[in-house]
Amino acid sequence: xxxxxxxxxxxxxxxxxxxxxxxxxxxxxxxxxxxxxxxxxxxxxxxxxxxxxxxxxxxxxxxxxxxxxxxxxxxxxxxxxxxxxxxxxxxxxxxxxxxxxxxxxxxxxxxxxxxxxxxxxxxxxxxxxxxxxxxxxxxxxxxxxxxxxxxxxxxxxxxxxxxxxxxxxxxxxxxxxxxxxxxxxxxxxxxxxxxxxxxxxxxxxxxxxxxxxxxxxxxxxxxxxxxxxxxxxxxxxxxxxxxxxxxxxxxxxxxxxxxxxxxxxxxxxxxxxxxxxxxxxxxxxxxxxxxxxxxxxxxxxxxxxxxxxxxxxxxxxxxxxxxxxxxxxxxxxxxxxxxxxxxxxxxxxxxxxxxxxxxxxxxxxxxxxxxxxxxxxx
Numbered sequence: 308x309x310x311x312x313x314x315x316x317x318x319x320x321x322x323x324x325x326x327x328x329x330x331x332x333x334x335x336x337x338x339x340x341x342x343x344x345x346x347x348x349x350x351x352x353x354x355x356x357x358x359x360x361x362x363x364x365x366x367x368x369x370x371x372x373x374x375x376x377x378x379x380x381x382x383x384x385x386x387x388x389x390x391x392x393x394x395x396x397x398x399x400x401x402x403x404x405x406x407x408x409x410x411x412x413x414x415x416x417x418x419x420x421x422x423x424x425x426x427x428x429x430x431x432x433x434x435x436x437x438x439x440x441x442x443x444x445x446x447x448x449x450x451x452x453x454x455x456x457x458x459x460x461x462x463x464x465x466x467x468x469x470x471x472x473x474x475x476x477x478x479x480x481x482x483x484x485x486x487x488x489x490x491x492x493x494x495x496x497x498x499x500x501x502x503x504x505x506x507x508x509x510x511x512x513x514x515x516x517x518x519x520x521x522x523x524x525x526x527x528x529x530x531x532x533x534x535x536x537x538x539x540x541x542x543x544x545x546x547x548x549x550x551x552x553x554x555x556x557x558x559x560x561x562x563x564x565x566x567x568x569x570x571x572x573x574x575x576x577x578x579x580x581x582x583x584x585x586x587x588x589x590x591x592x593x594x595x596x597x598x599x600x601x602x603x604x605x606x607x608x609x610x611x612x613x614x615x616x617x618x619x620x621x622x623x624x625x626x627x628x629x630x631x632x633x634x635x636x637x638x639x640x641x642x643x644x645x646x647x648x649x650x651x652x653x654x655x656x657x658x659x660x661x662x663x664x665x666x667x668x669x670x671x672x673x674x675x676x677x678x679x680x681x682x683x684x685x
Contacts, residue, residue: 313656316663324666336656343651347643351547355639358544364413368398368465369580371528371536378523379404383453384584386542390442394434396462397543401453407517408449408457410435411488416468424464425474425481430461432483446587452584461515463488472504478504484512488524499524500684509625519541542593546600552571553578553597554606557623557635568610571617604645606638620639 320328327489365385373382380402387399387410400409412428438445450456465488476487489500501524504513515521537541538553556577561569571594575582582590598621601607 308368313363313659313663316667317659320666324670327664328662331662332655332659336655339651339654339658343654344640347647348639351639351643351646354545355551358540358548360415361413361479361544362464362538362541362548363492363536364467364490365398365538365541366536367492367499367534368411368413368488369499370535371499371532372400372613373535373537375532377527378519378525380407380409380520382537382583383408385538385581387452388434388440388443388445388448389542389585389589391434392438394431394440395543396431396435397465397541399452401454401457402517403453405517406455406458407520407667408453408460410460411463411465413490414466416465417464417466417474418468418489420468421470421473422477422480422497425477425483425485428462428464428485429481429483435460435462451586459516461486463489465499467491469502471504474504479506482506484655486514492533492534494533497534498531499528501525503517540581540666546596547639547642549643550597550600550604550606551591551635554601554623554625554638555631555635558625562623568620568622570620604641606641 310484314575317325317328343479351449369382372378375381380400383399383401384397386396388395396410397413398411400411400492401407410432412431414424417424434440435445440448446456463486467490469487469489474485474487484506485504487502487504489501489502491498501514503512515524539556553574557569557574560577566573569577571591574594574597575590582593585593598607601623602609606624607617607621608624610622613619625634625637627637
């Protein structure tokens with residue numbers, strides 16, 4: 308039934324029927340809105356917490372290699388194959404002088420669906436090793452991103468939960484040598500422990516080829532280095548987390564520093580670690596998605612128009628002044644309100660159609676049903 312058909316049926320109600328219809332619709336809207344809002348707020352909060360755990364793991368790796376003395380490796384970027392969603396990995400670390408790239412795949416835990424995760428990891432490795440990406444020439448892309456074309460690519464599975472015995476057998480089943488990094492954050496430090504699993508007992512594989520890297524992991528990272536939260540979100544995080552943390556960052560680090568609004572360049576500067584070594588088109592994709600979703604959720608508004616889209620200035624809509632917890636909850640609430648609209652509208656439409664059908668049937672039968680015509684003594 309089209310919206311026009313529904314409106315026509317509602318228009319046929321007399322004044323008394325229309326009053327009854329509106330009252331029942333209003334009551335249903337209130338109950339349904341409250342129910343769905345609670346459900347979606349919980350759903351949004353749960354997904355944000357899951358994605359936050361993901362970025363915590365990313366930050367361990369970034370902390371281990373970003374601006375660290377004594378090691379010729381550095382953090383390059385997250386999501387190195389941005390456009391290859393199915394075959395993307397999580398963090399890229401590299402040594403420009405040694406022409407070595409380390410691709411790290413983060414899994415919160417490897418204690419479940421291990422074989423599936425290893426097979427998926429194997430596919431991602433093949434895409435990079437054989438230059439099979441759909442939307443980018445990987446060699447050219449890596450040369451541009453790292454500053455030199457790596458002579459050697461190495462791949463790591465990182466996790467907080469690594470079932471060593473199971474990986475030992477599953478690596479042989481998949482036929483892939485595997486380097487794992489066991490991640491930990493004791494106190495304000497982060498630690499990485501490495502382990503090597505061979506695809507066969509006699510496979511000539513010892514893990515990382517660079518002795519300096521092995522020494523750094525075994526001597527420094529096992530002891531622990533200071534943990535820092537460099538990034539708040541990644542491309543793979545849901546837009547719930549991205550929108551929430553972008554809004555909070557802009558309010559705390561931009562609006563509260565005396566800036567009433569922002570443009571693209573100011574936004575780009577605020578998220579320099581999240582967007583480190585991201586190509587311009589990747590940054591623009593993130594920026595435009597942020598604006599579109601933020602406007603839909605009632606969190607972002609256009610402040611100053613301009614012919615050049617990147618010169619347009621926007622501001623964050625918020626009424627919470629200093630209470631950080633209340634600010635974050637307010638953002639989550641607005642996201643939940645936006646996310647529930649499709650289901651809310653669908654269920655309300657279904658309710659209106661059923662209510663109209665019932666009222667039309669009652670009108671046609673004088674409110675009587677078949678049971679009214681049955682002799683109860685028979």
